[in-house]
Amino acid sequence: MSEIDDDFYYRVAYGNTHTMAEIELLKNLPRIKKGLEDKDLNISINWTENVSEIDFSKLKSDLGSINIDDFMIGHIDVQTLIGRIWLAESLYPDNDLFDERTGRQPEDIIRLLKFIEAKNEVYPIILNLYADGSISVVDGHHRLALISFLKLRNIPILIAKNQIAFL
Helix, strand or coil, X not given: CCHHHHHHHHHHXXXXXXXXXXXXXXXXXXXXXXXXXXXXXXXXXXXXXXXXXXXXXXXXXXXXXXXXXXXXXXXXXXXXXXXXXXXXXXXXXXXXXXXXXXXCCHHHHHHHHHHXXXXXXECCEEEEECCCCCEEEEECHHHXXXXXXXXXXXXXXXXXXXXXXXX
């Protein structure tokens, strides 16, 4: 059987749309949940702090053709950030990282945690800042959910240089 056939078999057999790789990730969910609750996971985020090191093609969000020279890395207090995002309390609950009502899939959070545990560099969250003080997340919803859950205080962000006045 090919990998595609195996994935199809698992989806039909288990009545869901998860691939075999996602099912393997989900097997880690109890261990990760316990580790997060007990603070046993070694989570130290290694942030990319240089715009030129960001490969925009690897982001989930389609940013179109952008000029990296138009962007800069800044820093923001996490509570300030969450307070300026519309409906943030429901999108980024600080008590349940795996609440599927947020639209996040547990396997995506697990994949992010494994990426961080492997000491890979993590891209800053990309934001749009508006003159009225509000903020929208362009790319980085899973990172922000994890950061909120971990109660980190200050994080790097990627913003357009022409929006710095709105920070």
